[in-house]
Amino acid sequence: MQAGLAGYSDMAMRTVARRRGCPYAVTEALLDQVLLRGGRGREKGAILCDEDHPVAGQLMGSDPHELAAACKLLVTAGFDVIDLNFACPVKKVMGRSRGGYLLSDPATAIAIMRTVRDALPHTLLSIKLRRALNETPQAADWFDEVFNEALNLRFAAIAIHGRTVEQKYTGRANWDFLARLPARLSSLQPSSRPTLFGSGDVFTAADALRMYQHTGLDGIWIARGAIGNPWIFREFAALLAGQPLPLPPSVHEQKDALLEHFSLAVQIYGEELASRQMRKIAIKYSKLHPDGPTVWREFIAVKNQREWDDVLARHYTKDAAGISLPSVPDAADLCNTSCEAAAV
Ligand SMILES: Cc1cc2nc3c(=O)[nH]c(=O)nc-3n(C[C@H](O)[C@H](O)[C@H](O)COP(=O)(O)O)c2cc1C
Structure with a gap:
């Protein structure tokens, strides 16, 4: 669940x-x-x-x-x-x-x-x-x-x-x-x-x-x-079900999910707040992208929908295989989510 x-x-x-x-x-x-x-x-x-x-x-x-x-x-x-x-x-x-x-x-x-x-x-x-x-x-x-x-x-x-x-x-x-x-x-x-x-x-x-x-x-x-x-x-x-692990999502599958997530977030928060809200979510999606660190840096700087669209156009237009995630995330990533939890 x-x-x-x-x-x-x-x-x-x-x-x-x-x-x-x-x-x-x-x-x-x-x-x-x-x-x-x-x-x-x-x-x-x-x-x-x-x-x-x-x-x-x-x-x-x-x-x-x-x-x-x-x-x-x-x-x-x-x-x-x-x-x-x-x-x-x-x-x-x-x-x-x-x-x-x-x-x-x-x-x-x-x-x-x-x-x-x-x-x-x-x-x-x-x-x-x-x-x-x-x-x-x-x-x-x-x-x-x-x-x-x-x-x-x-x-x-x-x-x-x-x-x-x-x-x-x-x-x-x-x-x-x-x-x-x-x-x-x-x-x-x-x-x-x-x-x-x-x-x-x-x-x-x-x-x-x-x-x-x-x-x-x-x-x-x-x-x-x-x-x-x-x-x-x-x-x-x-x-x-005893099947092999599916391949990680391709760049185009990632783009579809990001677009769906953003459009649903706009329904909840309106466009301006959704653009800000999506930053912390999109940087997590970026870990599956073959050029993850660059995409991470660009998503974290997004301030409005135009900049959000620009990052998608630059990095998600060409399809490619996605990256498999490690079982234990790096320490900095864990700290980020824990710090956010502490801020609730
Ligand atoms: C940012 C953040 C927010 C959380 N908010 C809730 C919450 O609102 N309700 C809840 O039951 N647990 C909340 N949790 C706890 C998680 O649901 C989960 O039990 C916990 O992170 C342990 O699972 P994990 O180590 O696989 O992340 C939160 C955890 C984090 C990191």
């Missing part, structure tokens, strides 16, 4: 991914209070299109009743699933008792889950967790309390990022922890088992297959690996 990614996983990114084999997607974390107050622009994260289903709307908040009211708004807006974020490690979010903070306060986390369940008895609910707040035994107990309540309340899906909240985006995700999760469902009837998604360090389709095989989870939550690489979904599907 296409992961929640603040600043990225909007209707444009999700739709481009779906056209390349992604079966399910979630929004970025939307703030309950912003939705309830009707916005100031941030509610653009809740925009959907007909192609963008099934889709989960992800919410973040601290007050059970406000969160439940915002969940109802997302159901009315056409979301198929409501996802609660108890994972975000950003200081500002934690400081307001939201996101990953809730893994240190299971009583409030459980109150939120129960209030939302009561408010929406027939809606599919899911939850995004990290493997704990930190490495302490107490944090492991807090995780268990929240995880078990999701089972009690018949949540449809649970996604777990294999890092702790305090790790933020440093170090490796603990896939061994993820591999121990399916056994916790063994006492449940098959019909009441949630779908378990694993997250963390999935940068290529080969990584996704390795996580799937190593953990035995039901699905893979593809996050940074999908930014600028929507082909990762069809590649993973091929590997799962």
